Amino acid sequence: MYCKSCGAKNEDNAYQCTKCGGVLRERNVTPQPQINVPYIPNYLAFSIITTLMCCLPFGIVAIVYSSQVNSKVVCGDIEGAMESSKKAKAWCWWTVIGGAVVAVLYILLSVGLATAAVSTEFQYH
Numbered sequence: 001m002y003c004k005s006c007g008a009k010n011e012d013n014a015y016q017c018t019k020c021g022g023v024l025r026e027r028n029v030t031p032q033p034q035i036n037v038p039y040i041p042n043y044l045a046f047s048i049i050t051t052l053m054c055c056l057p058f059g060i061v062a063i064v065y066s067s068q069v070n071s072k073v074v075c076g077d078i079e080g081a082m083e084s085s086k087k088a089k090a091w092c093w094w095t096v097i098g099g100a101v102v103a104v105l106y107i108l109l110s111v112g113l114a115t116a117a118v119s120t121e122f123q124y125h
């Protein structure tokens, strides 16, 4: 290889230039200190789907927490991100449970109304 500073020919595996002493290559590339960022799920897709399916305000809360997860990770607030992630997950499940309860109530109410309508029908005839 050739020295970048003086152009002298050197051994290919040489670390320093024999002519000018300039560094030809990094002897050891020191690894960048890596901050181990754990994967924190943000449940954003989950919260959006549950909100659309269940049409409940709980889902909005889940979306708000979901959107906080990534921004907190970017800021280095890992604990805060994990906290938001947990809350997003909890609110997603509340949305699902709430949606199921509403659906069951709706069915019961429809059945109840239908039964009431039928029985009143019978009373009048």
Ligand SMILES: [Zn+2]
Pocket: 003, 004, 005, 006, 007, 008, 017, 018, 019, 020, 021, 022
């Ligand atoms: Zn040189």
